[in-house]
Amino acid sequence: MVNYQSPMLDRTFAALADPTRRALLARLDEAESVTISELARPFPVSLPAIMKHLDVLNDAGLIQRTKTGRSVACRLTPAPMEQAMNWLAHYERYWTEQLDRLAAFLENEEWQANPASPSSAASKPRRKKSTKPGRNRSK
């Protein structure tokens, strides 16, 4: 059963739902620690707007802020992303199964087009090409 009752997951997914916040995380991925003014520089938005985005990332546990004198630096703390990825991994079989079906279909097509070729002989078709309407999902 998927665990969907998790305020941490709520905050992580909500934090990742904004392109500026994802861009801030990508910048923090490139450097160990970055001051807020350096972080804000490339963005065409005001410093207060960046500060609000950093608040959201901080509340989600995705960044940590450290004050040194008058300067505040941020660093990436990506642990909450692992939980988000584990949640999504539960659905991974849908796209991997789709790829498996595509591979089986292409293998079969190749075998039918050229049954004598060595690669076709090595890879026997697992099933005959169906004439029924395609299923999009198998459970």
Added chain:
Amino acid sequence: MVNYQSPMLDRTFAALADPTRRALLARLDEAESVTISELARPFPVSLPAIMKHLDVLNDAGLIQRTKTGRSVACRLTPAPMEQAMNWLAHYERYWTEQLDRLAAFLENEEWQANPASPSSAASKPRRKKSTKPGRNRSK
């Protein structure tokens, strides 16, 4: 470089940021197709509230609605989750590296505690135990 400019990613992460919406997706994962009234039944919220959540999931491309007579059924279309997972996978090295470091540390501890044991002999420590303060991240 991480692709963070994606309205589809915005919608996917925003849709996943709510526990009721994640629970609706989990229910659709268990059955091929479910009518809206069946879907709404276990939730302690009104039908219009569920309809709004389904709108968000539909706009994100995570479900598909089909009308048959007076009944509307939903089915899961999880393709957008793959892009979200690929985005998160860029950060995966942080937690896998952390696990690797923990494994190396435990291996080393075991070797120091019992250097003559067969398992310790087989698994040579990769480095001496450091006396420096622990690093949290390696680039």
